[in-house]
Amino acid sequence: MPSPAIEATGLTKRYGDETAVDGLDLSIPQGTVYGFLGPNGAGKTTTMRMLTTLTKPTHGTASVAGAPIDDRDALVERIGYLPEEPPLFDELTGREQLEYIAGLRDLPPADATERIDSLLDRFGLADDADKRISAYSKGMKQKAGIVQALLHDPEVVFLDEPTSGLDPRAARTVRDTIADLAEDETTVFLSSHILSVVDELADTVGVLFKGDLVAEGGTEALKKRAETGEQQSLEDVFLEVTTEVDGT
Numbered sequence: 565m566p567s568p569a570i571e572a573t574g575l576t577k578r579y580g581d582e583t584a585v586d587g588l589d590l591s592i593p594q595g596t597v598y599g600f601l602g603p604n605g606a607g608k609t610t611t612m613r614m615l616t617t618l619t620k621p622t623h624g625t626a627s628v629a630g631a632p633i634d635d636r637d638a639l640v641e642r643i644g645y646l647p648e649e650p651p652l653f654d655e656l657t658g659r660e661q662l663e664y665i666a667g668l669r670d671l672p673p674a675d676a677t678e679r680i681d682s683l684l685d686r687f688g689l690a691d692d693a694d695k696r697i698s699a700y701s702k703g704m705k706q707k708a709g710i711v712q713a714l715l716h717d718p719e720v721v722f723l724d725e726p727t728s729g730l731d732p733r734a735a736r737t738v739r740d741t742i743a744d745l746a747e748d749e750t751t752v753f754l755s756s757h758i759l760s761v762v763d764e765l766a767d768t769v770g771v772l773f774k775g776d777l778v779a780e781g782g783t784e785a786l787k788k789r790a791e792t793g794e795q796q797s798l799e800d801v802f803l804e805v806t807t808e809v810d811g812t
């Protein structure tokens with residue numbers, strides 16, 4: 565069996581007295597889409613920041629695409645990350661931004677140009693590529709952020725609310741792209757509050773609540789009620805496992 569694309573053992577992050585992520589264990593096979601759910605403040609962004617080397621865990625270990633998270637150089641070339649606010653330079657044009665990132669990623673210029681053109685085209689940004697990012701709408705920035713995360717064809721992609729701010733056509737392109745990535749054996753770690761997107765795309769869903777993984781399983785299995793076997797929606801599952809139970 566190949567080793568998992570994302571593996572975490574006891575991953576914990578504390579901020580002072582507050583535990584944002586509490587002993588998280590993950591084992592996510594290559595080529596799957598993992599839907600990462602949880603209410604606001606559950607610890608999803610903190611988890612993604614630890615797995616992408618942007619913040620150090622207080623305890624625990626993890627590796628992504630075979631690289632341990634304390635080996636930043638090895639890890640960053642194998643992953644792409646779309647955070648909630650894509651890191652873009654306002655003063656650059658879209659194309660300049662992507663060329664800059666391609667340079668940081670050491671992509672050969674000819675390959676980079678071809679890849680940038682094809683992704684700009686795919687995301688409907690080609691006509692705006694020579695405008696400054698300061699003149700981009702929220703959705704255009706989001707598209708540029710997605711292109712940037714995928715530019716170097718990473719083995720594992722972390723996407724935080726990838727369809728946020730996108731019009732229906734662009735949101736569809738993102739969903740199709742995620743399906744294509746998984747088809748090509750890329751692993752996608754997808755955090756979203758839009759449960760229909762997760763339901764459509766995820767092979768496995770994990771639900772984080774107050775830093776704990778309170779439910780995890782195949783999307784269909786998770787939606788099947790244990791007692792009766794009847795189907796419920798992902799929203800029902802989410803609400804059930806993230807509700808405080810009094811007296812326990």
Ligand SMILES: Nc1ncnc2c1ncn2[C@@H]1O[C@H](COP(=O)(O)OP(=O)(O)OP(=O)(O)O)[C@@H](O)[C@H]1O
Nearest residue numbers: 579582583584602603604605606607608609610611
């Ligand atoms: N830099 C920080 N300093 C102190 N506390 C932090 C910091 N970053 C996150 N936290 C706390 O950690 C907890 C988890 O936050 P996190 O941003 O990971 O949640 P989230 O699940 O991504 O939420 P959302 O869905 O709202 O984006 C929250 O209680 C938050 O206040």
